Amino acid sequence: MGIEDILMYDESLFQNINAFDPDYMPPNYNFRDTQMEAMAMAIRPAMRGGQPSNAVVLGSPATGKTTAMRKVFELVEKNTEKVSCVYVNCQMHTTRFGIFSQIYKKIFGYAPPETGVPFARIYDQIMRELQKNSRALVVAFDDINYLFQSKNANKVVYDLLRAYEEYPGVKTSIFAILSDLEFKYAFDKNVNTVFIPQEITFPLYTYSEIEDILRDRVKAGFYPNVLSDEILEQIAMYTLENGDLRVGINLLRSCGNIAEADASREITQEHYEKAIDSLVSINIVETLKTLTESEKTVLRMIADYDGLYTAGELSKIFKQKTGGSYASCARALDKLEFVRLIDTKFTGKGAVGNSREIILRFNPDEYDF
Numbered sequence: 535m536g537i538e539d540i541l542m543y544d545e546s547l548f549q550n551i552n553a554f555d556p557d558y559m560p561p562n563y564n565f566r567d568t569q570m571e572a573m574a575m576a577i578r579p580a581m582r583g584g585q586p587s588n589a590v591v592l593g594s595p596a597t598g599k600t601t602a603m604r605k606v607f608e609l610v611e612k613n614t615e616k617v618s619c620v621y622v623n624c625q626m627h628t629t630r631f632g633i634f635s636q637i638y639k640k641i642f643g644y645a646p647p648e649t650g651v652p653f654a655r656i657y658d659q660i661m662r663e664l665q666k667n668s669r670a671l672v673v674a675f676d677d678i679n680y681l682f683q684s685k686n687a688n689k690v691v692y693d694l695l696r697a698y699e700e701y702p703g704v705k706t707s708i709f710a711i712l713s714d715l716e717f718k719y720a721f722d723k724n725v726n727t728v729f730i731p732q733e734i735t736f737p738l739y740t741y742s743e744i745e746d747i748l749r750d751r752v753k754a755g756f757y758p759n760v761l762s763d764e765i766l767e768q769i770a771m772y773t774l775e776n777g778d779l780r781v782g783i784n785l786l787r788s789c790g791n792i793a794e795a796d797a798s799r800e801i802t803q804e805h806y807e808k809a810i811d812s813l814v815s816i817n818i819v820e821t822l823k824t825l826t827e828s829e830k831t832v833l834r835m836i837a838d839y840d841g842l843y844t845a846g847e848l849s850k851i852f853k854q855k856t857g858g859s860y861a862s863c864a865r866a867l868d869k870l871e872f873v874r875l876i877d878t879k880f881t882g883k884g885a886v887g888n889s890r891e892i893i894l895r896f897n898p899d900e901y902d903f
């Protein structure tokens with residue numbers, strides 16, 4: 535098809551193209567009942583005038599934490615007037631004022647003026663309103679590690695959890711959501727005494743869970759019979775091996791786009807392979823952008839050489855050409871292997887580190903670096 539045909543072609547394989555969007559709320563949300571029950575249990579006391587609990591929500595990327603939190607908040611608000619639930623995305627809101635503006639907006643229905651009003655006034659208005667209506671406040675801090683980076687975590691959590699001291703009767707709690715499992719959240723002592731959270735963990739999805747979730751998405755997004763079971767299984771397997779659920783959802787969308795551009799009524803094996811290739815090449819382009827100059831130099835030397843270098847040979851030439859040390863060449867190689875641009879294979883000859891053979895994992899002619 536020509537470009538105009540592609541743009542004007544009005545038959546579609548997509549029943550609902552938004553089913554593959556990042557903010558799509560799947561109506562069927564399985565495999566997370568235990569976690570959502572734990573979230574609900576933490577909030578439940580507040581629906582009866584009691585104190586809600588604090589929680590830390592932990593799990594690798596795309597294990598469904600944000601979606602579960604949003605669903606539970608929706609359910610709480612559908613069933614009670616007694617609790618205000620505020621969801622804060624800490625990548626977007628990192629200042630104390632910014633976060634309390636979000637809370638204000640939820641409670642009053644409109645945002646506070648952006649200038650001219652001191653933080654203390656906004657805080658006071660929020661707390662008085664809660665006090666007046668005997669409403670509890672539950673705030674979810676999604677990706678709370680960003681709040682630690684901006685050094686506001688302690689202040690904001692302190693402001694919230696110790697509000698009852700100045701505003702008796704006010705009941706508050708927080709959910710701290712984290713996907714970086716290495717990240718150790720450490721609050722100051724005066725926060726720790728009021729932040730005693732329960733942990734709610736989101737495990738990785740298994741193969742069969744991934745397949746079920748993707749199958750639901752296919753039903754919501756495509757017309758019937760657009761995608762065969764065999765291709766769905768391949769996509770589920772690729773998702774399991776190469777990262778998170780978002781990879782699978784994106785692959786479904788791009789398979790659909792590729793098939794549509796081909797004026798096909800179904801997604802074929804060929805469309806699937808094209809989609810995988812484009813995904814891999816996007817990843818390579820993104821990874822290449824993250825390399826330092828000396829890592830790029832090492833990569834170029836590998837790409838320009840006709841045969842297979844061993845790590846020892848390479849570091850000698852690296853030293854001759856650039857004056858860089860053996861150690862910095864070895865570090866660059868470790869990084870390149872870590873980001874999967876190269877593989878190294880131990881040949882068994884010579885000194886352990888130096889006899890690794892270096893194999894490029896992509897075609898250097900197709901990329902600029």
Ligand SMILES: Nc1ncnc2c1ncn2[C@@H]1O[C@H](COP(=O)(O)OP(=O)(O)OP(=O)(O)O)[C@@H](O)[C@H]1O
Nearest residue numbers: 560563564594595596597598599600601713747779
């Ligand atoms: N059980 C599920 N059923 C249907 N879709 C799901 C399920 N779990 C996750 N998803 C989908 O996977 C994607 C990622 O989910 P979500 O954003 O909730 O994960 P997350 O744990 O918050 O990830 P991150 O740590 O990266 O923020 C979303 O598109 C979501 O709709």
Ligand SMILES: [Mg+2]
Nearest residue numbers: 599600601676
């Ligand atoms: Mg999330």
